[in-house]
Amino acid sequence: MLVKEELNRYNRQMILPELGLKGQEKIKAATVLVIGAGGLGCPVLQYLAAAGVGTIGIVDDDVIELSNLQRQILYNHTDIGLSKAKTAAAKLKLLNPHVAFTVYHERFKADNAVNICQDYDLVIDCSDNFTTRYLVNDTCVSLGKTLIFGSILQFEGQVAVFNHHGGSNYRDLYPAPPTENINCVEGGVIGILPGIIGLYMANEALKLICNIGENLSGKLMTIDALNNTVSVFKIAQERETFIAKPQKVMQTSEEIDKKTLNQWLSEAPDQIFLIDVREEYEHEENHIGGVNISLYELPSALSSIPPYKKVVCYCQTGQRSKMAVKVLKESYEGEVYSLTGGLSVHY
Incomplete structure (x- = not known):
């Protein structure tokens, strides 16, 4: 009352x-x-x-x-x-x-x-x-x-x-x-x-x-x-998706560190597709290679990503790249990873 x-x-x-x-x-x-x-x-x-x-x-x-x-x-x-x-x-x-x-x-x-x-x-x-x-x-x-x-x-x-x-x-x-x-x-x-x-x-x-x-x-x-x-x-409920499609969830919800990324690039660079999901001006200031597709442009740019590769997304802090993984996992057939901590981590 x-x-x-x-x-x-x-x-x-x-x-x-x-x-x-x-x-x-x-x-x-x-x-x-x-x-x-x-x-x-x-x-x-x-x-x-x-x-x-x-x-x-x-x-x-x-x-x-x-x-x-x-x-x-x-x-x-x-x-x-x-x-x-x-x-x-x-x-x-x-x-x-x-x-x-x-x-x-x-x-x-x-x-x-x-x-x-x-x-x-x-x-x-x-x-x-x-x-x-x-x-x-x-x-x-x-x-x-x-x-x-x-x-x-x-x-x-x-x-x-x-x-x-x-x-x-x-x-x-x-x-x-x-x-x-x-x-x-x-x-x-x-x-x-x-x-x-x-x-x-x-x-x-x-x-x-x-x-x-x-x-x-x-x-x-x-x-x-x-x-x-x-x-x-x-947000997909992974506990339900995991039961139905365990392989897909295991492949597309991973994070990797810079050391692992460097190892992959040295061993099989042709199998890695690196995406900077920041804005264009951020990519121009500093980047670690790959293509620049903004997180907000990613849904309309899926056709530009070659199939069946290991896609590694990165950004400044690792937050946007995690969101990029969520976007890509809905339709991309290959493995998708987020670079842990992004460019803010000093290696």
């Missing part, structure tokens, strides 16, 4: 015909867990709190550092050294006193994952490492929880909805973690990107809570903030 002050506070979204009073009541009744109160977590938390989500859990064992302030704009320089989770909850309570916050100033680990997640309707993964992402995913799968995922690096971001009504999960997109993990500390990130991706994540959360619109279940949205390109890819 909304009190009078809440009716005034949420008026602008309640007048939306897709939402209305019933939708706002659903938002107030919702319980959402946000794992990570950093770059992605800050905008997600701010907008969910502003929208009136009834109960928000915040999981983060980190403290605020000076280098965070370029993108984690919920905090300021007087907060340096303080707990992110506790500080976020205190600031958000000032933003909206009608929201209840539960703070977990601890690392999300295997021994506490289920206990933390089990009481929430929806889980949002704003973490920044593969270990946590796989743990969050597997916990949500085991508990039957819908998971909203986001990631950022340099100028590129990703958003997806996993395990929604038994839909695809994180392991369908990335069956195993890459051998090289380039994060924002090493690869950098433009400060605005977490805001862009975080807002998409918060928007997905509100749509799921209110059961409105089209969500990103079974899809991966990629956003390149440098070139203003947005793409949405369909």
Whole structure:
């Protein structure tokens, strides 16, 4: 039941015909867990709190550092050294006193994952490492929880909805973690990107809570903030595909490192077809050979790829090349690989 002050506070979204009073009541009744109160977590938390989500859990064992302030704009320089989770909850309570916050100033680990997640309707993964992402995913799968995922690096971001009504999960997109993990500390990130991706994540959360619109279940949205390109890819459920076509999945979901690529090129260069899936200007600045077919042009350029070769896709960080593998595996008959870590890895 909304009190009078809440009716005034949420008026602008309640007048939306897709939402209305019933939708706002659903938002107030919702319980959402946000794992990570950093770059992605800050905008997600701010907008969910502003929208009136009834109960928000915040999981983060980190403290605020000076280098965070370029993108984690919920905090300021007087907060340096303080707990992110506790500080976020205190600031958000000032933003909206009608929201209840539960703070977990601890690392999300295997021994506490289920206990933390089990009481929430929806889980949002704003973490920044593969270990946590796989743990969050597997916990949500085991508990039957819908998971909203986001990631950022340099100028590129990703958003997806996993395990929604038994839909695809994180392991369908990335069956195993890459051998090289380039994060924002090493690869950098433009400060605005977490805001862009975080807002998409918060928007997905509100749509799921209110059961409105089209969500990103079974899809991966990629956003390149440098070139203003947005793409949405369909995610195959590999656990089902593997049963039906084990050989194809094994051939087309691999990653290789630069050492392996160099070995292949020295042993049988005629059998390798190298594709730089970045934009033309990026290819001109630096590349390791091959042809340049932008990720966004790849679907219309399939006929230019010779059949039955080992196709190796590469980009700056390894993110776009993974998406290229997903595109190619739908129709290409040969083996397709992504170069792990892309050109950001120093060999």
